[in-house]
Amino acid sequence: IMESSISPDLLQQIAFIKEIDKLKYIERRTKLFNSNRRENDAEHSWHLAVMALILSNHADQPIDILKVLKMLLIHDLVEIDAGDTFIFDAAKNHTNTAEESLAADRIFGMLPDEQAEELKAIWEEFEARQTYEAKFARSMDRLEPLLQNASNQGGTWQEYNVQHQKVLEIQNVHACCSTTIDHYVQSVIEQSVQSGILKK
Template sequence: MITEDLLKQIEFIKEIDKIKYIQRKTKLFNSDRKENDAEHSWHLAMMAVVLSEYSDNKIDLLKVIKMVLIHDIVEIDAGDTFLYDKEKSHDNTEEEKKCAERIFGILPEKQATEFIEVWSEFENGTSNEAKFAKSVDNLEPILQNASNNGGTWKEFEVNYKTVFEKKKVIKKGSEKLWDFTKNILNDSVKKGILAE
């Protein structure tokens, strides 16, 4: 028997297919092709699994994986805001909250509530899981830009100080990943792919 809950879940699965069409500014490793949000979310989930030993705190890995898989679903409605955008703040949580309520609201009530709570927890960034999820979320574009001769850093004339300030959130989840990040940034300046 087909239940109402199953129909809602299938409708949600169809709706989130749209995330594959949300283009990010960053490009795939060693590539000219822009990454989409679905690729980004998958990559973060794999990063969380592979790098979980570097979390400074005890974490529920499944919760981290949920966070990174759903954190950008709101961009189906809100669009992707580039971290270094000079006109629109990347901190557009109120707009995104409405998007989260609409999209996750397609699900049965219990699941909708859970997804909104997990999404909100990621946005708040205070739990151990959210701190680590944000660490991998912020590390991935650094790896991409370093592999692409400066990528969006060069394209949008972003300098070391700006990247450093925006990315130091990595430290909240993992000192080791932050140390690794600082090395990449310093090497990028030396190579001339990140302006001082």
């Protein structure tokens, strides 16, 4: 088989597939459930995708679940270049930085043009948080660490001395999307205060 007979598009896609393996080395601050082991971005992305699949029946509006899955599967790829942005890090808790935009150009740019544009647009839609799908995806992205922290005696709340009010702010992303999930999140926060793993 002549290498020249291989689809050039496929060769670009294979290079991309190899490149994104690096997501497995990007560590988050949050730890696995009932665990002391930090989660990596690939595991995190997988978990959010399954959560979205499972929880989409609680969405308050009709939802394009395929779009949500695409968002969640690729949302952290920019961190291969830009590193994990930790939400309780005051210096770098914003999203869609110039660094992340460059990362998106480089990483999605490895794909054939049309696909590169499609995935970059999906990532930008996620970051802009304007569409219902982007908001629902964001809700999943905040729900997982909440559950992890609650399972780990406060996890990063304790580790970084995060107070109740700050957690309320960060978790103010569910009401947009699902009253059921929002209601549950409020109860987890309340219980965390009551059990003393989250300071008021």
